[in-house]
Amino acid sequence: MNFSGRNVVVLGVADESSIAWAIARAFHAHGATVWIGYQQKFFSRVRMLLRQYADVQGQRCDVTDDAEMQAFFDRFRGAPIDVLVHAVAFAPPELFTEPPSAATPEAFAQSQRISALSLASVVRHAKPYLREWGSVITLSFQASERAEPMYGMMGVAKAALESLVRYLALELGELRVRVNAISPGPIETPAATGILMAFLGQRDLRGALRHDVALAALDTARRQLGDDADPVACASAAWQHVQQAFAERSAIREAISAEDVAGCALFLGSDYARKITGQVVRVDCGLSSSMII
């Protein structure tokens, strides 16, 4: 695939393990001109990445800040966007750890705003600059379709996001622009580690919620490393168990990497996927299509 002469925008880079960064690197490796957007709080980490890729440009772009988004997208006047990747999500920790009936309107609204509605906000700012046959890609998760104890109300935000993909596909179809989601299996990233860390404050993980593969993994890691272990180390150790457990339940018994997701993004961003829109493409080794208990 050759993306030379194409402009690719990737929002949601936090550090080198971010799915967004793997996608940005993949397009860059295939000749695209790449811009990344990041939250200011991650600037020091992102700056280190940009130093390695002198021709990748970065600018802060908080999806809850209209002025920041305007400033980010204004630069594309005269340089139309071919691929726009939205790899942005956030929910307050209690939406993961507390049962759905305990969710406050404020926490629910924040998760929906950043993890779902922001796709529409980003499209609103980017729309004047999207090239015909362009491609908008977002990131979802299988907990949009089936309730997973550890994912809590974030699953509701992902369900909204997937529905929004279909409605935005309808809106942008008039411009011959596609909108799709990639739904990957679990990958160790800052956001994913943050979910596990939210549970570390709980004394009894098994009692906190009904049994869940990821919570069991966290429980195992905490017992292995001890109650006083560094939370990041504990969550990271748990991730190895999580990926192993998911792989054992998948048709292809392998873990998913950010590079696997990037490969799918390259396809969806390419002319080979011109007639694919409004879809959720799963990159999960067949986890969602099989039932191995």
Ligand code: NAD
């Ligand atoms: P990540 O932490 O690297 O990325 C999440 C990004 O969201 C961060 O860069 C963060 O800065 C950004 N973000 C949060 N609030 C923002 C705001 N107000 N404005 C702008 N950016 C904001 O983690 P990731 O796992 O790479 O997440 C990327 C996407 O992939 C998310 O939508 C996530 O739900 C999805 N996803 C991740 C996994 C996984 O296992 N890691 C699986 C399926 C889907």
